[in-house]
Amino acid sequence: MADGEETGQLKEIFQKWDRDGSGDISVAELTRVLTKLNPQLDEAGCQKMFSQMDVNSDGSVQYGEFINWLTGKDGSYQGAKAAIMMDQKRAGGKGADAARKAKLRAKYAKLDKNGDGKLDFVEVYDFLQKRYPNMTLPDLRFLYNCADKSHDGILDFYELLDVMMSVPAQKADPKAKAAKPTQHPLSMAIMRKDARDDIEAALAKENQDHEEWLKKVNEMSEMMQGFKDEEKRHKEFRDAHAKVMREHYAKTGQLAI
Incomplete structure (x- = not known):
């Protein structure tokens, strides 16, 4: 995207959010937009996000x-920022051609x-996690909720298409995974029981994948004990380990440690 086009989009977002045309955004204006975008985000969550925006603490943004x-790249509120840009592009009506849709x-x-x-969060979690490796699970859930325009808890094809066309895929950034806050800033947006159940199911699947990977590594180590030649054993272990790592990454999108 050209700088001029992006600047224009950002200005449009600000003007749309500044409902009274005062030249700044109040917490009430922010809350109105965010809760419409994601009804699961409560006023406390909006206030917390507003406080981060309001750097000079003068009560307006x-x-x-x-x-x-x-446009900040500090890693916080990635799901919210991506959802805001997705909503703006969605409003602009720029879609994919027929071949791309197919x-x-x-x-x-x-x-x-x-x-x-239809896609529930557990079904789409693996895909989103691989496409956006720098987003934490609450970020992905927030983006999912915002893509769900009908707010029925599931995505249809066109709602998923909005995400894929509006939010570019990421390249994994090791630093993004290293700095996870104890209390994720978007955790307050996961309010409904069904949403919490989806999160728990996704985490359980992630743990299961990790356990399966460890099991394969242990089996591989035991198999290597049968090789008498040290050099051959080292080579076989290295090749087998590389294969397991590739299989694990292909399945989960995560680099096992």
């Missing part, structure tokens, strides 16, 4: 503060494990 926050629909069909034509 000026244009410069808003742009610095939205290709994406094929990918969607693979994600729909139970074949009901």
Whole structure:
């Protein structure tokens, strides 16, 4: 995206949020927009996000503060920032052509494990985690909630398409995974019991994948004990370990340690 185009989009977002045209955003204006975008985000969560934007603590967010926050690369509120940009692009009506939609629909069909034509968070979690490796689980859940325009707790094809077309895929950044806060800033957006259940199921699956990987490594180590030649044993172990690592990454999108 060209700098001019991006600047124009950011200015449009600010003007849309500044409902009274005062030249700044109040906490009430921010809350109105964010809770419409994601009804699971409560007022306390909006206030916390507002406080991070309001750098000079004067009780309102000026244009410069808003742009610095939205374009910041500090790792906080990644899900919210991505969702805000997605909503703006979605409003702009820029969609994919027929060929691109057909290709994406094929990918969607693979994600729909139970074949009901809809995606719940557990079904789409692996895909989102691989596509956005620098986002934590609450970030991904926030983005998922915002993509769910009908707010029925599931995504249809076109809602998923909004995410894929509006939020560019990320390259894994090791530093992004290293600095996870104890209390994630978007954790307050996960309020409903079904949302918490989805999170717990996704975490359980992640733990299961890790246990399966450890089991393979242990089995591989035991198998290596049968080699008498030290050099051959080292080579076999290295090749087998590399294979297990590739399989684990292909399945989970995570680099096992």
